Every structure is written in structure tokens, then in C-alpha cells.
Amino acid sequence: MTKKASVHEPPGAIQIRPAQASDIGQIIALDAEVTGLEKTDYWYELFQRYGASHTRNRLLLVAESGGVLQGFIIGEVRDWEFGSPPCGWVFGVSVRPDARQGGLGARLLEAICEGFRHAGVDKVRTLTAREDSLVLSFFRSQGMMAAPVIALEKDLAEPRA
Amino acid sequence: MKLQKSTRLALFSVLEIAGNPERALSASEIAHKYGASTHHLSKVLRELGRAGIVGSARGVGGGYRFTGNAKRLTLMNVIALFEEIGAVERAAPEGATEVERALATVLSEIDENARATFRSVTLDTMLKLIQFQLRMDNKSAAMEPSR
Numbered sequence: 524m525t526k527k528a529s530v531h532e533p534p535g536a537i538q539i540r541p542a543q544a545s546d547i548g549q550i551i552a553l554d555a556e557v558t559g560l561e562k563t564d565y566w567y568e569l570f571q572r573y574g575a576s577h578t579r580n581r582l583l584l585v586a587e588s589g590g591v592l593q594g595f596i597i598g599e600v601r602d603w604e605f606g607s608p609p610c611g612w613v614f615g616v617s618v619r620p621d622a623r624q625g626g627l628g629a630r631l632l633e634a635i636c637e638g639f640r641h642a643g644v645d646k647v648r649t650l651t652a653r654e655d656s657l658v659l660s661f662f663r664s665q666g667m668m669a670a671p672v673i674a675l676e677k678d679l680a681e682p683r684a
Numbered sequence: 685m686k687l688q689k690s691t692r693l694a695l696f697s698v699l700e701i702a703g704n705p706e707r708a709l710s711a712s713e714i715a716h717k718y719g720a721s722t723h724h725l726s727k728v729l730r731e732l733g734r735a736g737i738v739g740s741a742r743g744v745g746g747g748y749r750f751t752g753n754a755k756r757l758t759l760m761n762v763i764a765l766f767e768e769i770g771a772v773e774r775a776a777p778e779g780a781t782e783v784e785r786a787l788a789t790v791l792s793e794i795d796e797n798a799r800a801t802f803r804s805v806t807l808d809t810m811l812k813l814i815q816f817q818l819r820m821d822n823k824s825a826a827m828e829p830s831r
Contacts, residue, residue, distance in 0.1 A: 630829070653796060660758070661803030666816070 537593055537627065539634045542574040542583040549592035550585070557617050573597055580640045586618070594618035596631040598649075600642045607672070610646035611639030617660075622631055632665055650674060685798055691766040693720055693728045698762055701738055701750045702807050706738075708747030712831030728766075735765055754811065760802035762822060769802070 539663050542550065547570050553675050555561040573583035580600040586593040598613040613635060636647050651658045687695075696718050701709050715725040729748055732738045739751040763769065778789035 602734065653800040656758075656800070656803045660799065660806055660809070663804050664686045664812070666812070 537586050537588045537630070539584055539586050539630060542570065542585045542595065544574070545568070546585050546587070546592060546595075547574070551597050552589075553592060553595065553617055553619060554615075557620070569597065573599070579638075579642045584631060584634050584638070586631055589677075592619070592630055593622045594623070594627050596635045598635050598647075600639060600644055608646075609644050610648055611636065611644050613647060613649040616658075628661055629643070629665060648672075652655050687763065688767050689813075690724070690728050690731075691763050693718065694732060694762050694766055695727065695759065697729060697748070698732060698750070698752075698757075698807065699810055699814065700735060701748050702752070702754055703811050708749050710747045713747075731765055732741055732762075737762065749752065752807070754807040756796060758803055759805045759807075759809045759810070760799065763802055769799055 547566060550570075551561065551563055551566045554566065555585075570583065573581045582599065583595065585595045594617055595615070596613060597615040598611055600609055601607075601612050602609040613632070616628060616631055620632070639647055646671045647667075649662055649667065651662065653659075697714050700714050700717070711726045711729055712722045714720075715722040718725075728738070729738060733740060733748075737750070737752045737757065738748045740746070740748050770791065776785045780788070
């Protein structure tokens with residue numbers, strides 16, 4: 524998850540649209556700039572599933588102005604995970620550091636929510652690191668609340684019970 | 685999750701004051717609304733004033749005004765002025781039994797989530813939530829059949 528939000532440019536100057544193959548290089552670069560990790564293979568694989576051949580249930584959207592990528596958001600509709608009715612999941616959102624504080628993150632989130640609505644779901648969820656206050660604050664500011672789910676994990680190297 | 689009374693009064697006060705930027709609010713006005721003593725609330729407001737979250741003016745039209753940044757100030761920033769969530773009672777004591785340590789682990793997990801939640805909610809987000817709930821209340825009231 525790589526979120527941060529928004530833009531000093533007038534919102535009208537920025538177009539939000541499905542990602543194209545020509546965007547992948549800029550997506551990789553932005554993600555690397557924000558996270559400090561370059562994940563080239565990961566993004567190419569995601570693009571195959573969510574970008575070029577994106578379906579109604581898988582969305583990779585970019586915000587672009589004048590050929591420059593300003594941000595992106597990625598998510599999908601997941602069905603019946605542990606009995607949960609189908610809902611939209613956002614698992615990545617990022618905005619260029621010099622394009623924040625102007626509402627672009629909110630526009631990207633609204634755009635993917637619109638995509639989820641078209642896919643027939645009425646709920647959107649996300650999962651963020653507990654320590655990532657910036658991302659958590661962003662989603663909170665967009666009206667998102669704690670979901671009735673609990674994320675769990677365990678170290679696979681620990682002694683078996 | 686149970687916050688101490690002073691902490692709750694501080695949160696109520698900050699939200700009331702930040703939510704009414706057009707006028708200054710008096711300590712007695714807020715105290716009355718939340719069933720607290722004006723004396724207690726005044727002490728809470730002094731602490732908020734020392735932290736630069738509210739400012740006060742005397743005289744006609746005087747009272748407390750919000751002086752913080754609602755988009756940056758989080759619930760945790762306010763809470764931390766009055767209490768530390770789970771810091772004392774959750775730590776397993778020296779020489780704790782395995783049962784105490786296991787319970788402390790679970791309680792710490794709850795505290796970590798509480799802290800993360802309070803850190804992630806800004807005053808601005810709270811004010812939006814309050815407005816949203818008011819709109820929902822009004823919508824429900826409008827849909828109720830008139831008697």
C-alpha cells in the first residue's frame with residue numbers, strides 16, 4: 524500500500540482513466556519513489572491482471588496530466604471471503620509527493636468506488652499498516668470506518684502449537 | 685475502551701469549539717451540555733490552552749475558540765495530554781507468570797489498535813462524521829410519518 528494524497532494543480536487539469544501499457548513505467552517509478560522499493564516484476568504482473576485486460580471487477584486507474592503520471596489506485600471486487608458478501612477492495616493508492624494536498628487522492632478513491640458501484644457492490648474496504656497513520660488518516664478522512672473484520676498473522680518459523 | 689473523564693471532556697470541548705468557529709464558547713456552556721462541573725471543565729480547557737489547541741478571550745463575546753489545525757490535530761494528540769492509553773496496566777509485571785504474560789500480550793494488541801485508531805482520526809474527520817450523522821438523523825426524521 525503506497526498512498527499519499529493530492530495536488531496543487533487545478534483538479535480539472537488531471538484526467539483519471541484506466542491504466543495503459545504506456546503508464547507502467549511511471550507507475551513503477553512512482554511506487555519506488557514513495558515506498559523506497561522498486562518492484563518491477565510485481566507491477567508488470569499486476570498490470571497483466573488489472574491493467575491492459577482489466578475487467579469490471581479489477582481496476583487499475585491512473586491520474587495523469589500532460590502525459591505525466593500524478594497518481595494511481597488499484598483494487599478489485601472480492602467475492603465471499605470468509606462469508607463476506609462481494610465488496611470492493613483497494614490495495615494500493617499513491618500520489619506524487621509534489622502533487623499532494625489538493626484532493627487527488629480523494630478523486631482517485633471516488634473513481635475506483637464508482638467502478639465498484641458499476642460492478643454491483645455497495646461496500647469498499649482496504650487494509651493498511653497500523654503504523655501508517657498518513658494512509659489511515661487519508662481513508663478515515665474519506666469516511667471509511669473500521670470494518671467488522673480482524674487481520675491476523677503468525678510467524679511461520681515459530682514452534683507449532 | 686473507557687477514557688478518563690477529563691479526556692472525554694477534552695475531546696467533547698475541542699470538537700464543540702472547533703465545530704463552532706463562528707462564535708466563542710464558554711466553559712459553562714460546554715459543561716452544561718455534557719453534564720460536567722464548570723470547575724472541572726475549566727481545568728481541562730486550561731490544559732488545552734497550554735497545548736495551543738484552544739485560545740480564550742474575556743469579556744462580552746469572549747470564550748474559547750479553536751486555535752489548532754483541524755486537518756493535522758488527531759484524537760491522540762488531545763488524549764495524550766490527559767492519559768496514556770494502556771501504558772501502565774497492560775505491561776506484564778517483573779516476574780509475571782506465563783498466564784499474566786499471555787494476557788498482557790492480548791491486551792497490548794487491543795491497545796495498539798486503539799492507539800492506531802486515535803492517531804488516524806483528525807479533528808477534521810471527526811467534524812465531518814458529526815455532520816454526516818446529523819444529516820442522517822435529519823433524513824430519518826424527515827422520513828418518519830407525521831402524527
